[in-house]
Amino acid sequence: MANIGVVGSDGAMGKALRDVIDESGHDYSGGADKGDDVQKLAAVSDVLVDFSAPSALQTNLDAAVKAGIPIVIGTTGLGEAHHKAIDRAAQDIAVLQTGNTSLGVTLLAHLVREAAKRLDSDWDIEIVEMHHRRKVDAPSGTALLLGEAAADGRGISLEDNKESGRDGNTGARKEGTIGFAALRGGTVAGEHSVILAGNEERITLSHSAENRMIFARGAIRAAEWLRGREEGRYTMEQVLGL
Numbered sequence: 243m244a245n246i247g248v249v250g251s252d253g254a255m256g257k258a259l260r261d262v263i264d265e266s267g268h269d270y271s272g273g274a275d276k277g278d279d280v281q282k283l284a285a286v287s288d289v290l291v292d293f294s295a296p297s298a299l300q301t302n303l304d305a306a307v308k309a310g311i312p313i314v315i316g317t318t319g320l321g322e323a324h325h326k327a328i329d330r331a332a333q334d335i336a337v338l339q340t341g342n343t344s345l346g347v348t349l350l351a352h353l354v355r356e357a358a359k360r361l362d363s364d365w366d367i368e369i370v371e372m373h374h375r376r377k378v379d380a381p382s383g384t385a386l387l388l389g390e391a392a393a394d395g396r397g398i399s400l401e402d403n404k405e406s407g408r409d410g411n412t413g414a415r416k417e418g419t420i421g422f423a424a425l426r427g428g429t430v431a432g433e434h435s436v437i438l439a440g441n442e443e444r445i446t447l448s449h450s451a452e453n454r455m456i457f458a459r460g461a462i463r464a465a466e467w468l469r470g471r472e473e474g475r476y477t478m479e480q481v482l483g484l
């Protein structure tokens with residue numbers, strides 16, 4: 243059993259995490275939100291789980307490093323500087339960062355990588371996502387991780403081949419690019435489709451999140467798995483043994 247501290251505890255994910263911690267038999271060591279002292283929380287926790295905001299990331303990493311405990315980062319909207327900060331922290335502690343902690347999306351990413359590996363670059367790859375009206379970042383962290391999986395399967399860099407926010411006279415689609423489209427509205431927990439569009443045929447690989455409990459359960463499973471691991475940066479695929 244572990245003492246699990248949650249950053250972003252009053253948010254939608256924070257509430258789902260507290261429910262899952264209760265049902266799992268672990269102890270909830272406390273929560274932190276804007277203005278709270280994360281170091282105090284880390285000092286009484288065996289592991290931190292962070293679903294808050296990119297602006298909180300460095301503070302959360304510093305607190306975990308100082309306490310010498312692992313951290314699961316589910317926060318999305320992270321940029322290059324955030325990823326470098328995660329890499330630095332992973333030299334001292336075990337860190338797992340992912341845009342989606344669910345079993346279904348982790349498996350979907352695996353399938354997307356395999357499909358992209360086997361299909362030539364004249365199969366266009368487009369990723370469509372829809373989320374609730376409160377979501378502040380686009381494309382979603384999941385869409386980006388699926389894009390990374392597709393790029394990895396193709397042996398290309400996503401950064402150099404990403405197309406998002408098409409509008410106006412865009413010109414014809416450039417072969418080999420990976421396109422993103424983001425829809426926002428209502429209370430949708432998370433819908434993702436990866437469309438592989440070939441000549442006269444199309445494959446669609448999709449995932450639908452029916453509620454946030456799937457993310458919370460995956461995050462707690464990751465927290466359990468990280469406990470006692472040596473320093474390093476880990477993935478959900480490793481947690482699930484895929």
Ligand SMILES: NC(=O)C1=CN([C@@H]2O[C@H](COP(=O)(O)OP(=O)(O)OC[C@H]3O[C@@H](n4cnc5c(N)ncnc54)[C@H](OP(=O)(O)O)[C@@H]3O)[C@@H](O)[C@H]2O)C=CC1
Pocket residue numbers: 249250251252253254255256274275276277293294295296297298315316317318319340341342343344383457
């Ligand atoms: N990886 C995954 O599987 C998933 C990732 N997410 C991601 O998790 C994050 C949170 O999502 P969600 O719960 O819906 O968002 P909410 O807006 O409902 O909750 C965010 C929480 O974080 C708090 N917060 C904001 N800034 C800070 C800060 N600087 N320090 C500490 N706490 C802070 C907020 O407090 P306040 O209200 O006071 O600002 C709020 O309690 C998002 O980035 C989202 O994309 C969500 C679902 C699944």
Ligand SMILES: O=C(O)C1=N[C@H](C(=O)O)C[C@H](O)C1
Pocket residue numbers: 318341342373377381382383384385431432433451
């Ligand atoms: O903000 C959300 O709600 C979600 N965020 C993650 C993302 O950006 O992909 C995961 C999930 O889709 C829900």
